[in-house]
Amino acid sequence: DVKVTQSSRYLVKRTGEKVFLECVQDMDHENMFWYRQDPGLGLRLIYFSYDVKMKEKGDIPEGYSVSREKKERFSLILESASTNQTSMYLCASSEGEWRAGSYEQYFGPGTRLTVT
Amino acid sequence: QKEVEQNSGPLSVPEGAIASLNCTYSDRVSQSFFWYRQYSGKSPELIMSIYSNGDKEDGRFTAQLNKASQYVSLLIRDSQPSDSATYLCAAMNRDDKIIFGKGTRLHILP
Numbered sequence: 001d002v003k004v005t006q007s008s009r010y011l012v013k014r015t016g017e018k019v020f021l022e023c024v025q026d027m028d029h030e031n032m033f034w035y036r037q038d039p040g041l042g043l044r045l046i047y048f049s050y051d052v053k054m055k056e057k058g059d060i061p062e063g064y065s066v067s068r069e070k071k072e073r074f075s076l077i078l079e080s081a082s083t084n085q086t087s088m089y090l091c092a093s094s095e096g097e098w099r100a101g102s103y104e105q106y107f108g109p110g111t112r113l114t115v116t
Numbered sequence: 117q118k119e120v121e122q123n124s125g126p127l128s129v130p131e132g133a134i135a136s137l138n139c140t141y142s143d144r145v146s147q148s149f150f151w152y153r154q155y156s157g158k159s160p161e162l163i164m165s166i167y168s169n170g171d172k173e174d175g176r177f178t179a180q181l182n183k184a185s186q187y188v189s190l191l192i193r194d195s196q197p198s199d200s201a202t203y204l205c206a207a208m209n210r211d212d213k214i215i216f217g218k219g220t221r222l223h224i225l226p
Contacts, residue, residue: 033214042218043160043204058213090159103148103208107159 003027004108006091012114019078021111023091031094032074033105034058034066036087043090049074050098081115088112117142120207122217130225135192137220139205142186145215148208149181149188154219155201163190163203195224 007022023032033048035058045058047066055066063085067075074093078085089112092105119142129135137151148167152160166172166179166188178191188207192199202219209215 040218043216045213048213098212103214104150104162104165105206105214106162110159 004091004093004106006089006108006111008111009109010112010114012116013078013081014116015082017078017081017115019081019113019115021076021078021089021091021113023074023076023093023108024072025074025091025093025106025108026072027093027095027106028071029093029095029106030071031096031098032068033092033094034064034074034076035090035092036060036085037090037110038087046076081113083115086113086115119144119209119215120205120217122203122205122220124218125221126223127220128223128225129195131195131197133195135195135199135222135224137190137192137203137205137222138187139189139217140187141207144209145186145207146210147183149179150206150214151177151179151188151190152204152206152216153201154204160204192222197224197226200224 004025013019031050034046035043037043049055049068065077090110091108094105121140150165151163154160164179166181172179176193180189202221204219205217
């Protein structure tokens with residue numbers, strides 16, 4: 001089974017702090033994604049990566065950056081956390097070359113981030 | 117029109133009946149469609165994908181894609197209380213990004 005893990009289930013940070021969310025997948029998947037999920041807004045794509053050191057902006061990249069130095073690890077960085085970044089953050093992965101792969105995504109358990 | 121739309125529900129279905137979940141999509145969506153199940157407080161899990169017109173069956177689940185009418189459905193036969201969850205429809209758009217609907221809450225009545 002595909003396993004996607006995220007570094008924390010719950011996280012509380014203060015406004016202005018730099019926040020790192022880590023995601024690791026163990027299935028050698030090429031593609032990795034970061035979403036946030038908010039009530040009434042659904043799942044929104046922040047960034048995705050289709051290869052090591054490659055990244056693409058999603059629908060809401062502002063205030064976030066990402067890093068993918070190794071194939072199995074994809075990090076989401078909040079440069080200066082703000083209260084409107086309080087949300088559930090979900091990491092996902094999928095196999096295959098982007099635009100030619102399966103696009104079937106496997107999600108991690110999520111990190112509920114609260115920024116106070 | 118939003119790229120992927122779902123009725124938010126809740127949809128209440130008696131145990132043992134067929135639950136029918138629907139999703140409509142816009143012209144900006146291409147040919148790849150997915151159904152995910154999300155239990156409260158948990159992350160989405162993939163149920164099925166469908167890429168071509170027609171039906172695709174997997175156990176108690178059947179996905180139906182109708183490109184002419186621009187909708188995709190998920191049927192759950194012999195509904196169980198454990199099927200109570202939010203069901204997310206997702207599709208690949210023409211920018212090669214996966215777009216999720218906001219989900220339909222399904223409640224199976226014992």
